Amino acid sequence: MEKVQGEMEIERWERSEEISDAEKKVIQETWSRVYANCEDIGVSILIRFFVNFPSAKQYFSQFKHMEDPLEMERSLQLRKHARRVMGAINTVVENLNDSEKVSSVLALVGKAHALKHKVEPVYFKKLTGVMLEVIAEEYANDFTPEAHGAWTKMRTLIYTHVTAAYKEVGWAQYPTATL
Numbered sequence: 001m002e003k004v005q006g007e008m009e010i011e012r013w014e015r016s017e018e019i020s021d022a023e024k025k026v027i028q029e030t031w032s033r034v035y036a037n038c039e040d041i042g043v044s045i046l047i048r049f050f051v052n053f054p055s056a057k058q059y060f061s062q063f064k065h066m067e068d069p070l071e072m073e074r075s076l077q078l079r080k081h082a083r084r085v086m087g088a089i090n091t092v093v094e095n096l097n098d099s100e101k102v103s104s105v106l107a108l109v110g111k112a113h114a115l116k117h118k119v120e121p122v123y124f125k126k127l128t129g130v131m132l133e134v135i136a137e138e139y140a141n142d143f144t145p146e147a148h149g150a151w152t153k154m155r156t157l158i159y160t161h162v163t164a165a166y167k168e169v170g171w172a173q174y175p176t177a178t179l
Ligand code: HEM
Pocket: 056, 057, 059, 060, 077, 080, 081, 084, 085, 086, 088, 089, 109, 112, 113, 116, 117, 119, 123, 124, 127, 158
């Protein structure tokens, strides 16, 4: 059967950006520490994301006009999204050896954000960049150059799958899969 463009892009990514077993282990180890602080880290990531990229707030009815990070921190909608983001990433990290599960979780995220929330896909690039930044700062001791390399691949994995889903549902301006 003919492959759709998204599938071809994922295959290309799988060849060029494959995460080795050692890198998967590094990702899982760092993540277990991050996830132990899931709520705090998730909220820190999202607050920094909205402070650095205020236009990203437009999609959130309850805090689109908020400027003050302390006020954002109290927003239940922000906290809920933080939990959901961290939960989805946790599922990906836990299933790094099951590429079908990884694809299906991220395809679901991509499709919902394209069709239901109408989020420009470029924000996924920005959010995953902030995520790496915050993890690297908070867990500086664990964030060796090796961990950094592994997490950069993880970021590409998320972005590639999400953008493939956007293409699959016919998002008007096709995002490029490169970071
Ligand atoms: C790795 C990145 C992300 C993950 C894993 C993620 C995950 C999720 C999940 C699991 C949900 C709830 C289920 C659903 O309605 O789809 C959700 C809702 C939502 N997401 Fe994301 N998301 C991510 C990035 C983003 C970005 C970058 C934006 C916008 C800038 C965004 C905006 C929204 C909005 C507006 C909702 C609905 C919120 C509500 O109903 O209160 N998400 N997200």
